[in-house]
Amino acid sequence: MRLLVAVVAAVLCAGTVLMVRVTASVVSRLNDLRQAVDRRFADISAATRLFAQVEKLRGDGVPRLVDAAEALSAGPGILREFVYAEIDRLAAHLENLTDSVAECPGENHDWLLTLTRCTRKSIDAVTTTVVDDYSGSTGSAGRYLAAQGEAIERGASVRRLFVVQRSAQAAALVPLCTAQRQVGVQVRVAVLEKLPPSLRRGAMTDFVVFDGALSYEVDFDPLGSYCSTRIDAHAHRVEPFVSRFDLLWNATEPADS
Structure with a gap:
């Protein structure tokens, strides 16, 4: 009888440990999933703000810039580097102008x-x-x-x-x-x-x-x-x-x- 009780207790203990580990693993994965979802929503929010700002811009300058950069990406390496350098230069000037100078x-x-x-x-x-x-x-x-x-x-x-x-x-x-x-x-x-x-x-x-x-x-x-x-x-x-x-x-x- 004592042996049976000991076996049952061992099984229950092992089961408890296993449940704890499984629960911890599930919680960890849920946390990872939550963080991933949070990051995704943050990216979507940032993209939404970006599109909202782009919509305020007059004319079609931004879409034209994107389309041109995409079309030129298939050209020679020196052309691509020139395009990227020009975009970086423009971005730097616009970034400076956020302070009105x-x-x-x-x-x-x-x-x-x-x-x-x-x-x-x-x-x-x-x-x-x-x-x-x-x-x-x-x-x-x-x-x-x-x-x-x-x-x-x-x-x-x-x-x-x-x-x-x-x-x-x-x-x-x-x-x-x-x-x-x-x-x-x-x-x-x-x-x-x-x-x-x-x-x-x-x-x-x-x-x-x-x-x-x-x-x-x-x-x-x-x-x-x-x-x-x-x-x-x-x-x-x-x-x-x-x-x-x-x-x-x-x-x-x-x-x-």
Whole structure:
């Protein structure tokens, strides 16, 4: 009898241990499954947010970008690497712009042209460095001039202020001013030696203010070469440019024909 009791007790004990192990295994697998489901729902939620943001974008730029990247993925390796590098570059710029500011080395004509084409209200530009034989009708200068003309046709006001050190330098700007006026740009030439002392203080830099809300600023190195370009939509950065332009513009007479 005692032997039977011992056997039954051993069986029950072994069964209990087995049940505990099976239960623990089931619980572990359920936890893994729950975590997997949670991750899946998190991915779906992230995708849903992404699609919701994409739907807010104007036009079909994002689908076109995806389709182009997919189509080019079958091309030569160098082409694929170029496409991926361009997408990464664009993503980096857009990521920077989430803080309403972005900067790049040298002068960025693409930014300048795109901003000009996006403008609806006004473009106010100060230019301190001008090439003597610049006609404004070829290359990137010609494209920029054409984009300004298109902005004017949309109803935007475009004002261009050239800054020179001495009156004698203004004569070299006549062809350029003529080309600007022909597309409807309002042009003035500020001669530093004729300006009030208060307006001569501070650094003279090239900048453009778009729609009174975003500044495009170009910095130069000591040799006068383009060093970097910065766009900024922070009000405390844009307002000084707006004020600076208005002061210089109001202190200058319209350019001679």
